[in-house]
Amino acid sequence: MNRNVPDKPTIDGLEARWSARWEEQGVYRFRGAESRSEVYAIDTPPPTVSGSLHMGTVFGYAQTDSVARYQRMKGKKVFYPMGWDDNGLPTERRVQAYYGVTCDPSLPYDPDFAPPEEPFDPPRPLARRNFVELCHILTGEDERAFEEVFRTLGLSVDWSHLYTTIAESTQAISQRAFLRNLARGEAYTQEAPVLWDTDFQTAVAQAELEDRERPGAYHRLVFGGGNGEPIHIETTRPELVCSCVALVAHPDDDRYRPLFGSTALTPIFGVEVPIVAHPLADPEKGTGVAMVCTFGDTADVTWWRELDLETRAVIGRDGRFREEAPDWIESDAARAAYADLAGKYVNQARRRMVELLGESGELVGEPSPITHPVKFYERGDRPLEIVTSRQWYIRNGGRDVGLRDQLLAEGDALRWVPEYMRVRFRHWVEGLAGDWLVSRQRFFGVPIPLWYRLDESGEPDYEDPIIPPETELPVDPGSDVPAGYRADQRGIPGGFIGDLDIFDTWATSSLTPLIAGRWGSDDKLFQLVFPMDQRPQGHEIIRTWLFSTVVRSHLEFGRLPWEHATINGWILDPDRKKMSKSKGNVVTPMALFAEHGADGVRYWATSARPGADTAYDESQMKIGRRLAIKILNASRFVLGLAEDAEPGAVTQALDRAMLGRLAEVVSSATAAFDEYDYAKALASTETAFWAWTDDYLELVKGRAYGDGSDAASAQAALQLSLSVFLRLFAPFLPYVTEEVWSWWKEGSVHLAAWPLASEFESLTGDPIVLDVTAEVLSQVRRVKSDAKVSMKAPLQLLVLTDSADRIDKVRAAGTDLVDAANAKSIDFEIGPFEIRAELAPA
């Protein structure tokens, strides 16, 4: 055996060997690009660093990698960075649980604090800086593990372009982009009701909401009407009677029309509230008249704003009813009733309020149980409350039809794969209820880079913040001092305060094309990669990551951040539910790589149609592994035959027929990849490959073992077709193809040219020659299989009856068919297709 072909090739261990060599040799390094047109840039999703990677993540990344490898082989300089999304609440939650700590910004920094071996129990409060240090430690560990998984999977990312969303350079970009939004009037601050998570004690944005069906109950309550007639309302939140500011009914509702303009008295508290009309009130719901509270739900906010109602908030940011009775509750009895609610959480207050209403006779009948959708923060465990607070917003078209239309046009201009994902963008934008709330009252994130002047009475001036120059970014207003001030002026009348909030994670990750492209610090790079070619991501974050990236790019550059959005599906459990992280973690990616090979896992992932949710199916991985092994063995056969042959030696009709068929496969795989349909490219390559091994190899085997020009023709055709197959498979099975390539070629297959039919079109012939010959061989096999004898059993008679034309094709194949069938000869008759094969007597 010549070359470096091993006797017993194996796919085990290829991952470690080749991933290390690719790194050493810089195979995937982004370099040498002179102009944007040479580059293919990918806006890789930075995985959230919280725990471990699961199979769903591996799935989407393998698909994108196949496209990246294709583009690289097509000659593009592929810019394929990786990022870790390590800032934000997921990391905080994980750190809290992992170490048993909480963050208390009022505590001083403890320079001697060391991470505990075991989590503190009960949780120990830490200074903000200590807490942030723990976040860095834990994310650092997770990120090393993530990198190991992605390297073993064989992602062709350029690891020298790794970024993280908490890095100083990222913070600088995030702050710079925000300050530019601010300068152009696209960012603004406002004191307003916001959806508030009382556990995390932070505002949350519309995109982070989810509705969950929760049990509740309608309570029918009696209000005192101005004319003495009682008014019945139904509510699921009787505890909010004390924050009631109005009753509202539909303007056309005849039952209540006479009452508009009059007042009613609230039960228990006897507070006088106006009865008002608003078209949002639904005559079909409850009694047709609703209690407006500040604030029980977002409808309340609408009524409060549009009807200019009082503000009577009672629920604090910790989710408890405020301690002192509010001043609008006046009578002693009412104040005594409020005292029962003070300090209680919502559920406790509700139970007590129902008791009070029952005792006073103002609860009619029994509460009637219902299930209804309740708004939650998607990462939260308790229903959101609505509190009034000062927050920062970025305009996203939610309150501005002009901008909204521009963003809709951007979504239309984007090329979506698959196409039907486009409507999700449109629906989300059309449904926006307000601007994008970007400030969060959390700790581990990018600080909002602003300070506020304090006037003589110590009141901050939010309308005219102190803005740092871009050259000084990033800043931390909690510890840095603005120009023109001294540190000891912090918090002093006439001095300043820093904004202690941080940005929402999406406010930073919406800038990934800028972060990866080093916007503002490496202009040459940025010009080469922006706007990018491809944004791969999951469909569940179209409303967040995709939309917010479009918003930021539109505001900053007036253009789309990428040309294509490729949306991958989800991994489903066998019961068709989205595979949960906990279940996905039962089998870790590393364990699957060990069992099926990274190539096997990649085969499974890239077999799935773009955008399609796909069952978690290890049997697909086994098939991928089998394919990889088949490639090894077939390659061993081909490369063991002869030294490098001259392509010009391909003269035999059967060899040319095979190459003719291969040219078709190359064309269809290329066309599929150009449409981002990697799965179709893989399927057509794979089908052709199995036909190649099962039929063509068997037919030419005898001839190829010989010598002379007939043998040389087969040897040359085999080598050429193997080279083509290896390159067609390289985007999917990078390890096994690289291994085989290394047996006989210089350099990496991943830097080799994508095969083109034009490479060997002068050597192709009519593929029908191969088809007809293979069909006859298949019939011979059937005869032998039916007779339960070996495929090598000799035939004493072989007769093909067929059309003259097809017989000519088989004749053109020469003696290959007779050899493969182990017949003495073959006879031909004109007539309807039939094969007669008789076994030689044993």
Add this chain to the structure above:
RNA sequence: GGGCCCUUAGCUCAGGGGUAGAGCGCUUCCUUGACGCGGAAGAGGCCAGAGGUUCAAAUCCUCUAGGGCCCACCA
């Protein structure tokens, strides 16, 4: 309540007006000059249901039923 996707062999999925496809699994064989981590052959389907368009429908249209996802103002 609105929208999107899916429903094809036991399983996982391709196909997308012209005779129903693949792999796995199953059945029956083959012991090897690439491969037993092999190889060959075979059985197996009213293409969810009902209407329509068409010479022709798994494919296009309408409706229905399941499944999944996204969204929606919690009275």
